[in-house]
Amino acid sequence: MLKLATSITCTLEGHVRKYLRSHWWVTLFIFFFPLIVIYGYVDFIRSSELNARLGWLLMVGGLAYLFRKTLSQKLLLGVLALMALSGAFDILYAVTFGGIFTSASFEAMMLTDPNESVEFLLAYASLENVLLFVLYLGIVYWSLRQVNFKNVETKKERFYAFLGILMVAVAIQQIYQRDRFFDTVPGFVGVALDYSNNRKSLDEEVATRQALFTNKAFSAHKLSEKPQTYVVVIGESMNRNHMQVYGYPRKTSPNLSDLASETIRFDNVVSAFAQTRPSLSVTLTEASSDKSLPESKAISLLGAVKKAGFKTWWISNQQPLRTPTTAIAAIADESHFISHDFHGVENNRYDGYLLPYVKQAVEDKAQHKVIFVHLMGSHLQYRNRYPESFSVFQGSEGTRPYREDLSSSQLQYINEYDNSVRYTDYVLGEIVSFLKPGPQISAMSFFADHGEEVFDSKDFKGHGPDGVTKNMLEIPFLLWRNEAFQTAFPDTVKRLQARRGAPFMLDDFFHFGLSVMQVESDLLVKERSLGSVEFKPKARIVYGRDYDKDIK
Numbered sequence: 439m440l441k442l443a444t445s446i447t448c449t450l451e452g453h454v455r456k457y458l459r460s461h462w463w464v465t466l467f468i469f470f471f472p473l474i475v476i477y478g479y480v481d482f483i484r485s486s487e488l489n490a491r492l493g494w495l496l497m498v499g500g501l502a503y504l505f506r507k508t509l510s511q512k513l514l515l516g517v518l519a520l521m522a523l524s525g526a527f528d529i530l531y532a533v534t535f536g537g538i539f540t541s542a543s544f545e546a547m548m549l550t551d552p553n554e555s556v557e558f559l560l561a562y563a564s565l566e567n568v569l570l571f572v573l574y575l576g577i578v579y580w581s582l583r584q585v586n587f588k589n590v591e592t593k594k595e596r597f598y599a600f601l602g603i604l605m606v607a608v609a610i611q612q613i614y615q616r617d618r619f620f621d622t623v624p625g626f627v628g629v630a631l632d633y634s635n636n637r638k639s640l641d642e643e644v645a646t647r648q649a650l651f652t653n654k655a656f657s658a659h660k661l662s663e664k665p666q667t668y669v670v671v672i673g674e675s676m677n678r679n680h681m682q683v684y685g686y687p688r689k690t691s692p693n694l695s696d697l698a699s700e701t702i703r704f705d706n707v708v709s710a711f712a713q714t715r716p717s718l719s720v721t722l723t724e725a726s727s728d729k730s731l732p733e734s735k736a737i738s739l740l741g742a743v744k745k746a747g748f749k750t751w752w753i754s755n756q757q758p759l760r761t762p763t764t765a766i767a768a769i770a771d772e773s774h775f776i777s778h779d780f781h782g783v784e785n786n787r788y789d790g791y792l793l794p795y796v797k798q799a800v801e802d803k804a805q806h807k808v809i810f811v812h813l814m815g816s817h818l819q820y821r822n823r824y825p826e827s828f829s830v831f832q833g834s835e836g837t838r839p840y841r842e843d844l845s846s847s848q849l850q851y852i853n854e855y856d857n858s859v860r861y862t863d864y865v866l867g868e869i870v871s872f873l874k875p876g877p878q879i880s881a882m883s884f885f886a887d888h889g890e891e892v893f894d895s896k897d898f899k900g901h902g903p904d905g906v907t908k909n910m911l912e913i914p915f916l917l918w919r920n921e922a923f924q925t926a927f928p929d930t931v932k933r934l935q936a937r938r939g940a941p942f943m944l945d946d947f948f949h950f951g952l953s954v955m956q957v958e959s960d961l962l963v964k965e966r967s968l969g970s971v972e973f974k975p976k977a978r979i980v981y982g983r984d985y986d987k988d989i990k
């Protein structure tokens with residue numbers, strides 16, 4: 439009996455030892471130990487993180503049967519060592535900051551002074567992160583030293599080798615199709631490759647926009663020399679049909695409701711696209727969705743008001759490396775991306791953290807100020823957009839979904855979305871409270887880059903060009919102004935109030951902005967500005983479809 443037990447243990451031990459010496463073990467460990475740590479420390483992980491690692495396991499594991507020559511074997515070991523280093527960084531970042539690497543984390547890292555780096559590392563070193571880091575690399579080193587490569591012999595091994603080659607093809611196809619490494623190459627390395635690629639093209643865009651601002655001949659001047667402060671708040675993924683001020687049964691915007699008598703609410707405004715980048719490219723510049731003027735030749739609203747003599751700010755809770763906002767922000771006199779304060783981590787980075795920076799800008803000594811504020815609003819993972827104290831909506835009361843018997847997860851998304859709307863309302867209320875006390879003329883506009891479908895008209899949550907719904911386009915558009923503004927520019931106010939229901943598309947915001955901020959410019963097309971006598975509504979074509987005829 440004892441003999442049998444010993445022999446079983448011995449065979450088992452033999453098997454384990456054999457397995458630990460196989461290339462499968464080290465490959466599995468290198469790709470999946472970091473993922474386990476990430477799952478333990480990070481709230482929100484894209485599914486691609488798992489898929490990419492599975493793909494790489496099959497790829498490296500399969501190719502190992504073919505890479506038996508010294509040189510090719512060294513190459514494969516080199517790739518594994520590189521991925522292990524990448525995994526070690528993933529572990530450090532996840533344990534220390536509770537996030538996974540993004541381009542924003544890279545940007546935050548790049549902004550760290552090299553002299554500060556050592557100090558930085560020491561400040562964040564803990565028993566937990568150092569121990570996991572050392573344990574991981576230690577086991578990798580031990581496994582790589584004794585790894586045994588095997589020739590293709592059995593049918594099964596031939597199949598694995600074939601899968602390995604197939605995965606190489608899949609990876610190349612994915613990188614080519616997505617035009618990025620991230621999502622295909624897991625963790626740190628994938629983001630690093632994209633970062634260096636994007637950085638180059640973004641640097642070019644920044645230089646182009648700077649040159650355009652300096653060289654393009656255009657006029658812009660203030661119509662009033664009185665002190666003025668304007669705030670342009672850019673929301674994210676906000677569907678106005680989920681806002682109390684637009685008739686939603688839930689109290690999602692109590693602050694805006696309280697401000698109703700001081701606010702002009704436009705009821706018929708749509709975004710020109712259902713995605714951030716194309717929408718903001720035409721919203722924040724003189725370009726329009728008809729493409730008559732290429733974006734690269736279009737002056738930004740920020741550039742125009744800056745030329746008119748306003749001091750400009752760009753304060754953002756969005757990614758610091760994005761088209762077109764990075765290049766527009768670069769023109770501003772002052773810019774701040776709060777992701778730098780958070781080492782690029784997206785979790786728990788609420789829009790409320792923007793408020794001290796906005797307050798500081800409002801209190802700045804300059805007489806003429808325009809402050810652009812870019813919110814994270816209701817982006818993607820709604821529940822990551824507001825602190826626990828704003829988790830107010832539960833159950834289904836007051837919702838207006840596409841069908842009565844929603845699943846609990848659908849209902850949860852709606853509740854989380856409504857909480858995020860309520861949080862944005864709080865942020866807007868705070869900004870107005872900064873502007874209110876001043877004797878100077880001030881106003882705040884608010885719109886979102888596009889809307890969001892949240893199971894309102896179909897079984898879908900999100901936004902995008904395919905299957906676009908009215909909820910992805912119907913955005914809030916509000917202008918709060920104080921008494922001084924009212925007194926100084928009564929004609930503008932009267933005209934705007936008369937046009938509350940006028941059909942307007944966000945790509946003409948440039949012209950609206952110039953009229954409201956009382957800037958005279960040869961770039962201003964009066965027919966396109968709600969604030970001008972000459973305003974003429976136009977057909978609102980979104981992705982080739984007429985919103986008023988086909989989508990509404």
Ligand SMILES: [Zn+2]
Nearest residue numbers: 675713714887
């Ligand atoms: Zn967006």
